[in-house]
Amino acid sequence: MRRVNVHNSGPRPSRQVRAILAATRHSGSETASDPGPPCRPAYLALHRSGELLERARRMWSMMGKCRLCPRECGANRLQGKRGFCGTTGTTLTVSSFHPHFGEERPLVGTNGSGTIFFSHCSLRCVFCQNWEISMQGCGAERSVEDLAGMMLWLQRIGCHNINLVTPTHYSAHILKALDLAAGRDLRLPVVYNTSGWERLEILKLLDGIVDIYMPDFKYWDSGMASTYSSGADSYPGVTAEAIVEMQRQIGSPQYTAEGVMQRGIIVRHLVMPNTVSGSEQIMEWIAKNMKKDIYINIMAQYRPEYKAHQYPDIARKITMAEYASVVEKARKLGLTNLDVHTASLMQF
Numbered sequence: 001m002r003r004v005n006v007h008n009s010g011p012r013p014s015r016q017v018r019a020i021l022a023a024t025r026h027s028g029s030e031t032a033s034d035p036g037p038p039c040r041p042a043y044l045a046l047h048r049s050g051e052l053l054e055r056a057r058r059m060w061s062m063m064g065k066c067r068l069c070p071r072e073c074g075a076n077r078l079q080g081k082r083g084f085c086g087t088t089g090t091t092l093t094v095s096s097f098h099p100h101f102g103e104e105r106p107l108v109g110t111n112g113s114g115t116i117f118f119s120h121c122s123l124r125c126v127f128c129q130n131w132e133i134s135m136q137g138c139g140a141e142r143s144v145e146d147l148a149g150m151m152l153w154l155q156r157i158g159c160h161n162i163n164l165v166t167p168t169h170y171s172a173h174i175l176k177a178l179d180l181a182a183g184r185d186l187r188l189p190v191v192y193n194t195s196g197w198e199r200l201e202i203l204k205l206l207d208g209i210v211d212i213y214m215p216d217f218k219y220w221d222s223g224m225a226s227t228y229s230s231g232a233d234s235y236p237g238v239t240a241e242a243i244v245e246m247q248r249q250i251g252s253p254q255y256t257a258e259g260v261m262q263r264g265i266i267v268r269h270l271v272m273p274n275t276v277s278g279s280e281q282i283m284e285w286i287a288k289n290m291k292k293d294i295y296i297n298i299m300a301q302y303r304p305e306y307k308a309h310q311y312p313d314i315a316r317k318i319t320m321a322e323y324a325s326v327v328e329k330a331r332k333l334g335l336t337n338l339d340v341h342t343a344s345l346m347q348f
């Protein structure tokens with residue numbers, strides 16, 4: 001999910017709504033600036049021991065009857081069959097790769113987050129803002145070797161991390177590429193920028209490889225997940241379990257002295273109109289199950305894209321009041337590290 005600037009029309013927000021948002025400016029940089037001990041990317045030790053390549057091989061074999069994502073559609077990708085996500089065969093499709101300055105502040109630093117956007121997606125949301133990439137698979141076909149080259153290039157031009165966007169269906173390719181790149185002196189933290197809908201078996205294989213998890217938590221309600229994400233009714237339960245596992249793997253976050261994240265978890269939540277995403281329940285779950293200072297990006301940029309106009313409840317942008325009520329809820333629950341989009345919202 002990418003951040004987009006929102007320019008909503010409509011009345012000026014009430015004084016009360018503006019007060020809620022002003023009181024909850026992003027606190028991430030304040031809590032994020034405590035530098036931890038010097039941090040080396042987790043995957044280097046596993047590369048040296050041969051374990052990284054071994055895990056890559058195990059994941060690769062799963063594509064024979066694919067179960068890389070919770071769809072477990074069983075496509076034989078090794079024999080060129082196409083999966084539910086749209087992938088086929090053993091090559092991968094990459095939409096773009098470049099330094100990205102629109103990601104969360106602890107990832108962007110001064111030189112940008114080294115973002116690699118993968119094409120196709122297993123979730124297939126009806127409101128996807130990047131549907132040409134996720135649904136139509138726009139992009140260029142690349143090899144594992146190419147992917148390793150992209151990682152090294154992003155490091156060479158000074159990016160702070162390798163940010164893998166929508167990686168799930170290419171996780172086996174990514175591990176192979178990472179092993180190649182680590183052998184050629186890749187030293188950047190790896191960001192796993194996912195829809196959050198991840199199988200535990202896959203996450204266990206990523207343990208010790210991923211430095212920063214950046215999962216979405218999109219829906220609280222199974223029915224909503226099914227309606228808007230192509231029948232993915234397991235989304236809320238699977239994602240909650242996945243985020244708990246991510247926290248178990250990562251432990252406490254670590255930053256450089258400049259506040260650039262080296263290790264950690266960033267949870268993204270997109271507020272949708274008419275409480276479709278169950279935002280308040282998600283904030284309650286986070287407050288109960290995660291550390292109170294976990295970084296949460298409460299995203300305001302929802303806009304009806306792709307097929308969203310066919311669904312009345314999501315056929316409009318959110319209002320300022322809808323967004324502010326989520327922020328207020330999070331604040332009352334004691335969540336302290338909120339990334340709140342006050343500036344763009346003031347234009348509502």
Ligand code: SF4
Nearest residue numbers: 066069073083085169
């Ligand atoms: S990653 Fe794609 S091919 Fe594999 S199980 Fe999921 S939808 Fe099917």
